[in-house]
Amino acid sequence: MLALLIAAAVAQPGRDPALLHRGAPPVAAVKEQEQEATLRRMLELGGAPSGQAEALARLAGFLRARGLALTIRSQAAADSGDEAAAAKDRRAAADARAEAIARYRELLKKYPRAPRTDETLFFLADTLQEAGRDPEAIAVARELTKRFPRSVWAPASHVFIGEHLFDAAKLDAALKEYRAAAEVPDDDVYPYALYKAAWCRFNQSAFTDAMKLFKRVADISEKSGDLNKVQLAREARRDYVLAYARIGKPESAKDEFAKKFGAENGLKMLEQYGKLLFDTGRDPEAQVVHRQLLAVHGEVPAAALDQTRLLVLAQRGGRRRDLLSESKRLVEIFQRVREGAPSRGMAVADERYEQARRLGEETLRNLAVEIHNEARKTRLEETWIAARALYAEYLSLFPDAADAYDLRFFYGELLYARGLKAESAEQYEAVVKQDLSAKTPGRWLQKAAWSAVLARNEAMLHGGAEQKDTIENLRGDWEAVRRWALRFLEDRRLTAHGALLHDLRRVEEQSAYALADAVAPDPKKAEALLAFVQVHPRGQLADKALFGAAAALSRAGRIDEALVSRARVWKEQPRSPLVPRALLASASDLAAIGNLGDAATLLERYAAGYQRQLATARDRRVHSRGSRPSESAAYEESKAQVALHDAAVLREARGELRQAVADRALGLQLWKSPADPDERRYALAQLRARVDEPARVARDMADLARSVKQKPALQIAAWREAARLFAKAGEASNAQWSWTELERVYRSLGTKGREKLPLDALAAAADAHFELGAGAFESFRKQEIRPPLMATLNRKIALLQAVKRRAEETVAMRQAEPAVCALAQLGEAQMLLGQAIATSPFPPGLNGEQRKLYRAALSERAEPLYGEARETLKSADAKARELGVTGPCALRVATLLDKMSVKPAERVQLSVAPSPVVDIPELVDARAVAGERPKRLMSETVAAAARATSGQAVEKFQALVQALHLPPAQFDLAVALDRAGRGIEAEEAYRAAASEKGALGYEAGARAGALAAARGDAKAARDAVVAATTALASEPAARLLQARIELALGNADGALAAVRSVLAVAPTDSSALCTMARAQLSVGQSGTAKLFASRA
Template structure:
């Protein structure tokens, strides 16, 4: 049968007749079906496949070429069969793409020895478009078989002259249907074998393009880093930029993908890890396009992770090395904030001032900076520097709503420096502009003027200014005042009782009896007036002043009791009369004493209710202990602070540092550091990053006499 089929095959080659070829084909098939493992089956199958090709039965030709290779991969015809299998599937793909059906020749002539041609070269590279999504698509069966045929050929014949074309064909099929990992593996093998081939750059670009579009930064970094080490590839000229080597393009991709790998790390909430990675990036790629951005992100993330020392180091390096960076100027502000957080107020002031000076446009953040620097100058005792910065703020932002409060700050510093005339001049200037200044600010300024006269010992002027304040208060309309304003009004009224209170306390009973009766009547009338006034003050609802008013009521009643009990006894009374006289005074005194105790108890109760403790709380406590030792719990230890120091000062929320380039936010640092200690300046507030005022007040020493007043 072998001889017969070979004879028919030779006859077909002579006549080139399709029908003779078809007869030879059928005899080949019958032989192979009956003798699949004969010693001649290998060559017979190859010739059978050749006839199938000649008859344009490409599918069966491809199947039998594959069987030839499997029968003996090292056989005489195996490499040819493997290559022809690729050509057969390529023919089938071509027919499919044309929308035609594959049909075997039925008649006509066939030239079996005509060349089958070569694998078609890729005419242009596939370019993916940014912004589009490239999901994997199912590869049509014929093209998948073509890709498999290509792979098996390149494995069988790695040194074949058509290796590069076949390998490229397989990679392109996978790439065409968005199977980028499979495509990259084949393009990569091609590049390693033919790094200086004209298609190598295109293959490399297709790999890099696919992972860039997918934002698979780790894979992009891997391939770019790999290509940069292949010198024949990297040393070629970049097709996109003729004056540059491809190596420069690869280096940019390495640096960019490394940067974005860290961005992904930060998105997953690994804040500290990302901060460390950005800082390491700067050392590894000091000349990279993204180095300044990496350094900016490093210090911002270190600060977020509460590693202020590392944030300061990274920010300082940025302003030292990257003066032309877009992050240069904002970093001075952030440095000021970082130093603020570790309570280094001198450096905080320094960098806030530099930031302000460097900005040509005076933005809101610039205002925050110079304002905060003024606060910190004040906190560190540089009062002249604080005044200077407050004045700069006023000049730069004359229309800001807090200008009056800033002027008030300057006046209070002059007050602290005992330059009372300058302080007074500022306060008077505020009061002189009723159309531009709120009633609450005018009352505060008026109150401070009164306090200056008190410090100067000018009591008449002091009381006059307080009276003026109360007249101003009569003009207050709904919405004109805040709690601080009502405190000033209540305390002014309280302070104006001082002369009457001292007069009352100094009035003692003296003989003769006529004089004593007049004095008792006078003291009783003064008591009634003072109690009425303090009760009215209490009803104003200002807790701090209310505690003082209650205590004063107790002091008044207690003094009246003591006055009665210490009253002189007329000399003309006998012993029995003296005894009756003293008993009668005691009967008069004890009900008044009960009122004193009640007032003290109410004063302390109000302190506990409001958790507000001042010098009058202590006086009330001490007086009650005198009546009932140990019956009342000790008040919390506290330094007394004038209430006005606790009222908020207008401020801007500071510039919050933002990580650049797509960054989201599970902070999981390797170790925890001690939480930062919030440092607060007593008596001032900072325009803080968090937008929350930090309140404080001046230390208050305990009063030496019971007659101390709340503002002291």
Template sequence: MTMRMGSRSFRVSPLLALLPVLLLGAATPAAAASEHARRWEKGADLGQKEEERLDSSLKADLSRPKKKEEARRPALRFEQFRRRIELQVAEKRREQIRTLSQIIELGPSDEEAPGLLFRAAELYWEEAQYYFFLANEKDDDIIAAKERGDQRAVARLESEKQQLLEESERWRSRAIDSYRQIVKRYSDFERLDEVLYSLGSNLWEQGKIKQALKVYKVLIRRYPESEYVPDAYLAFGEAYFDQGNVRSALKAYQRASSFTESKVYGYAMYKQGWCYYNLGDYERAMDTWKAVIFYGDIASGVSGENKLALVREARRDYVLAYSHIGDPKTAKEDFQTVGGEEWEKMFSGLGSLYYDGGKDKEAIVVYRTLLKDKPISPEAPGWQARIVDAARRIGNKRYTVKQARLLVRVFREVEKAGVVKTKKEKEALEEARDFAERTLRTLAVEWHSEAKKTRDDATFYYAYEMYSDYVTLFPDTKYAYDMHFYFGELLFYLEKYQEAAEQYEKAFAIDEARLSRGEKPGKFFKQAAVNAIFAWEEVARAFEEKEARPDVPATTPLEIPPPKQALLEAGERYLKYFPKGEKVVEVTYKIANIFYRYNRFDEAVRRFAFVALEHPEHELAEYAANLILDSYNLLGQPEKVNEWARRLHANRKLAKGKFKQDLEQVIEDSALTMIEAKAKRGDHAAAARAYEGFVKEFPRSKKADEALFNASAEWAKAKRVDRALSIRSRLIERYPDSDLVPEALYSLAAGYEALAEFLEAARYYEMYAARWEKERAGSQPRGKKRRRRRAARPATASFRYDEAKAQEALFNAGVLREGLGQYEKARADRLKYVSLWPAAKDAKAVFLSVAKLYEAEKKWLDAVAHLDAYLRDYAGKDVDDHLLVRLRQAKLLERAGRRGRAAAEKKYQEILAFYEGLGRRKKRVKAGLLAVATAELKRLDGVMKQYQSVRLEYPWAGRGNPKQLIARLKAAGEVLERAQAEGRQEFTPAEVKVLLAAKKAKALFEKGVAASDARFKRSLEAKSKAMREVAAKYTKVVKYKQGEPALCALEKLGNLYLRFVDDVREGPLPPYLTEEEQRQQFRDLLAQQALPVEEQAVEAYSAAVAKSRELMIYNGCAKRALAALKRLRPEAWPEVVELRVEPDSAQELTPPKGHFLLTELVAPEPAGTGVEVPAARVDRRSTARSPAGSAQAGGSSKVLAADGPSRSATGSGGDADEPDDSELLP
């Protein structure tokens, strides 16, 4: 609370230890509340944010089992390509078996027997196969029963299958017995090779491999040309291959493939490739499988199904071999050659092999190529997901992040394109989605865990990207809850608090949805709510640092900005679901504080009251109580402050110790504030009496002295200054130790000043400053003692007298003394001021003002001496100051009369010398250019005198007397005219003598004219040169762009031009011109020649007047320039004389654009026998009009030319009287 009297003010002691200002009335939160709120928020600490440990179970198992290349086996089996006997219909076959059995029992002949036995054996084999197929068909039924959980059906079906297999074996055994019987008894049977092959096949199918090989060996030895020999070799190859004897197997396959027409040729070649592969010869394996592929395209001896399988597997195995030695970058082109239309499957298979085999870089190359070719195919997400996993295994986190971001885009583009249509494509996409979900989830959690251990910023960032991609792609998975929460944890660590808050809220929203469905919330339910508050609090804190709230009354509610609104809603959410949570008080306090800071005091007070009254022993209770009081304070409702102070005081658990005393103080202060309300309503006399009554009611109050002071202030406002001064005197008497005594003393001085008692005011001001000086010099121990005695005194106060006021008091005293004409005392006050506060911002100006006091007493030389001290002690490196102070000294010396003139001239020279001595530092000169320009202008007075000493001369420079020579020429002319009139062509001796004399005279005359003209030209050139030099110096002054010096330079420049014109017009005439008419003609021509120079003078005067108007400088130079214009251009100038010179700034002055210079004068050339008077022609480039009656000379005369175009204003001569200042006004 601050009370003011006149322009003086004092500060009341704090409301509470935690509330720095009592009852600010309608103060704005920007001025008070915001600062309080920041202070209270320190008390509303939610504690340390708990950091949840990452759940390692979130990581999926992304490991892939290594496949042993040596264990790789061909997908095709020998049985698929071995010869088979077509199965017949079961019933027909059984009828045939019965018939053959009967025939064989009857004992057929030896020729018929082997054939019948062979046929019976084949039928037995077919029956064995029949039962074998029936047994295998039971597998589907068994699987279905297992899926149903029908164990009885499973047991029954497995039993039935076993019976069928046993039946199959009985028939196979009968077939073998029949084959053996043929071999033993009928060795000359013509189809014995076929019998041997069938016997071997059946033994093979029974698993009796050795016996089968023995039979095949007999077949090969006895029937090398049999069509079954390739099959026999193939069987040996298969046996060796299964035993791991790859080299023997290779030889057997090679023998089998030597029969190129055999139906097993393709398979034998195919198995050779596998032998090469297992021997590590991948290139030969590739070549072999490539041959198989080409063979499959043209083979006719292989069934359609087997051919497709053979080519398909050869392509697949070709890719397998390629994965060992091939370059992934050239694989596409290679597979297009080998695989034709199937190249893409081969290429994709290569990627899978690389990927499964741990060749991650190669896998990435393949999948990137596929993505480039088919960026939005159904397989694209799966390819990109594998790239992400491969990059993960490589360990390049940055690249993994990049590819994960690309995975998000690929998924979106594929889904957007609508290319996934078939069931297979949908399954592939779902598989890719599942894999991508597991990969991103694992990477996010894995890197998050790693980053927490290593504290590596880059790893945190990579985890951030993985979380971000995960929640973007998979917002609805069963892991989304955990991922949102942990993502929030990561974001909080990275100080991305708003994003963290949003993730916590998404996790919390999942739990809210669970509760709405009657389900149990997740493990992070409460923590997500609390962490959201932590995060939004950080967002709000950052917002506060740059927040600029409007300066509105506290009664105007402000819109709560989004960051604060979010924090508020997060807090309300916590209170809704956890009304008895351990952070209820802190959260309630934060919510209240937000309402408080945005002038929503009803909501704020309701919540602060909950904290203060419902939890009075909480550490935030006192803070809340303070803010309740401050809320009504800001609203300007002291009665509410008083009411709540009493209500809070009544709560014994809350009002204890120091806080209780503070509340009692508030009760007093609010009572004072209600008195202040009277004062604000303008009832100052009543307020003053009320303050005096307060002192009576609370005589021991710490505010008693303040109340007296306020009473004096109110009496002053009631225009009872006498009463006010009386009460201040009483305050000083009754409360000598009061901190308000200095203020009362100061206000006494101000009061006397208000009453125009300047002498008394000056005395009290000086007294205040003297007491401050004394206290500062020796009251430090007393200050410490006083602080112990007066608890209400601020701990930081060391002195009762305020230094700033002491400084102001002494300053005011000096001003008052000066006003009273007490210059000596004024100087003493100001010199004391400078000695006490040498570092004050205005010390320099105060010291400089002492010179003005000397000036007031016309002590010019003392002022100059003081300015010397100023230059020594204060000017420092300020070049402007140096120059301007010297200028001031020069003018003071000029005012000192004869004693100072020489010194003034020296000071001007000193200014120019100082300026020239600056060198490169000249560009730092700004205001000081005024001094330079003025000094330069002063120096030009002497230069102008030198210019005036340059004279024009036109002497006769020839022999003889020009008048006599002209007379002789005229006499000769008369002789010639007379002879012509008389019609004669002869002359008398006397006439001849006259003519001869004239001839000689003409030569002398012409020579004399030329010499005289040359002398005149030289003098004119010298005059012109001198004029140009002086004009350049004046122009230099103008270019300094300094108001008055520039105006005077322009006026003197006009004078220079005008003087040159006068010198030309009034200068000497050619001595050879004897006739008055010729002499007048020459004068007219010279006057015309001088017109451009006169226009330059007009232009300079016009510029001076125009700039005088623009800068509102009406000095003698401007007046003289105006007078000259009116004299030179009396008619036209008033309307058009104003030249619009538009400078870049108010101080910019531009010199006349061109300067007329007479640069050339050529002697006249006599024409014929007569004598021509020299003439001049003016090159007119301005718009100036010639004076009335003048004409431009023509003929072959030479030219007196200007050296460039000039700007001028039209005008004519006029009254030369001194103009009034009003005439200079625009």
């Protein structure tokens, strides 16, 4: 911004909020508004030109300041996430800037010779730039510099113009503007103008001039002591280095920098110069500078970075001798830096030291591996020596690096290849120890363990044991590995060493597990893993084997055995980290096959385990301060939260509402700030309403509604539930209060807020509107027509209008059930008014004849009201039928119509359409047969049957069967009979075709079973299932067909048993899920059925 280019001396003073009294900002804002209003009135009233010019300038300044303040506030609002407030403030800021620009232009036009016109031009240019109107801002700035070249605002304006020219790469014109700004040495923009002039000369390749200007900027800015100018001095020194790198010599850089900028700044510049040369690949010059730096730095952390870069430069040079020399010096310097840092009060964790560590680690690692590979190819002695030295230096400097694990193993391999058995064994054992202490062993555990055993063996027995090369080919052969492990375990010379004995037993167990885990298929794998557990009941991998056996059994569809195997994990290995996973996996399997109660129990057990884990962690923090950190949690918080929620859902589906309430309440207790706490409280209250006292739950709902003001949809839903529960508890006044609060919330949202509400919230608002109109209807109903007749009649008519208005408002909310209820109430009110008029009392003094005439006249007057009531109630009945409303209001409409001798329209009784177990299959065509004649006959018959009646089609396919005697022809005959409604004959034909193997035989058997089940022949239906299973070797499909047939035969238990085996291997099969839902419904488990239907 242009305003930021001027210095603090010309900045307008501002208030310090910390020095104001509490509440002062609003008072100040009011005062500023009053001043602005005063200025606007002064301009409206007119006056002397000088006064008007001053008022206009002050008003423009107010508007400019307001635009700036609103811009800052909008940015703060956007940072806090309040995008609506930010957008509002941005619009207001734009409006304030636009008016400020207009006022400044008005001032310049009306009072061109007013005092401080240069200031007006400056702030106009600044405001235009803020508004994004840069060309206009530049034009105004040029006008200022042309009309007022000696103005205090001229230097900043020159810089502003220069910045735009510099960005447009117009260097000559930009340099001219910066030099014009630099003609006022005491101006605050003077150092910056020189700095940008230097960059113009740099880009013009005048590096000597640029260096002079950068030097001048650094001198001037350093002397000022101002924080921003000190920063500018640092930038100038850095850019001086860039210019020097273009024309300077590295040998003289140290002396020149120190001479011109002092020793401290000169050293920093020399470091920048060295890094620049290093990064740009100027290796010889970089080597000269870094040797100078190394001599200067001595033993400070920066020396480590200097030597690391010298190592990289040696690597780039490709000379082996230089490379080894520099790597050796690197180790020495790192050690000197580590030892000397504390004595000098320095932290080793210096930024340059850490950079040296990263770069040195990467370089040494790559060099060691690269030269090791070269040594294996060339077999040259000096290459082996170099690789060994690099590995040793790497592990000496970086023993805890991420890649030290791999390089330690490679170092062991190198030492073993060179015949250094004992030293190689030490490296292998270090790899094994690191793996055994890690939660997840690395990739070299197996190889390192065996290599350590063999190397140590050869070192002790002087070559008496098998050579390592003999074993090399066995490393991937677990059978051979286990055989070698058992052989070594029998060798007392090896097992006398405790560490090796432990390693051998561990390797034997791991190899036995690997052999069992590699068995296929899944049933055999499960048997092998369970046998492993029997041999190693207390082994470290017993839990993993049980878990893997359960997974294999689950995949094989043996769900019950899988559950038993997983249960052994938490029973036999209660401290295993696999217990939580086993609980969740078994819960998932149980839920998939419909055992929701057992699944919920396991999920609750997971949550209980998480609670115990929390308690243990708290105790450890209290009683074990300073002890080693605890291991990562086995029970995960997110999974425990989901498990408890799912347990509540399963309990609710089973009708175990009190346990579901307990689970939800525990979830809210454990997690005070879940992702959706209010929604969870609402769900818990809804659940409690089904088991607890309605009055107490209603109050909880009301409390929830009052606390969720930022969630209008949830607030409306809570108020509706509170109102219904209060009404159920007989607390009519509290119910009325809840409905009133609901409508108040709805009305306060405005049109846009209401449009965002979900349909359920809109329906709740309509319910509230209708319920709150009940008072008007009750007043109308109670109003009697009695003397004085006209007064009471007019009163009742007025009350009817109120009921009608309320009903129209409810209908306008476009919610089905409230609209039908409102129309029913309006129709009843119209009918009641007609009855009240027709039966109103006689005026005094009438004889018998006059009373008859009076009553007839009243009946005639009431008839239009009856007609309106009929039309209203007919409309309500039509809407109820159209929108599917079947509640008490629809029944009330039918009752009222009956009272008025109007028969309601017949309601269509919906019923569930019969769902066939297996649909009638499609005809097969000529592709199902082989041979030219069968294909021709099949094609002709299928084509002819498509044009014929069902009876004719049967005859054609009967002729085809007699001609071909093939299962496809028999199948098409069965389909034709099936379509013709000849079920028994079709069933026989399907049975004949079911002898065919493949999909055709399966479809024929399945349809035959469906037809047999439809006529209640259980034996024939089950025989057909067997035939279908034989035709197509697909167990899931056959079991699903069996479940459908058993369900059709009324055997729900058989259907459940069959479909569970399908869901065990295909838990997302929608057909199986639908069958499970129907089976659960048939045994009275409607909640469970609903759960499976929703999953389907």
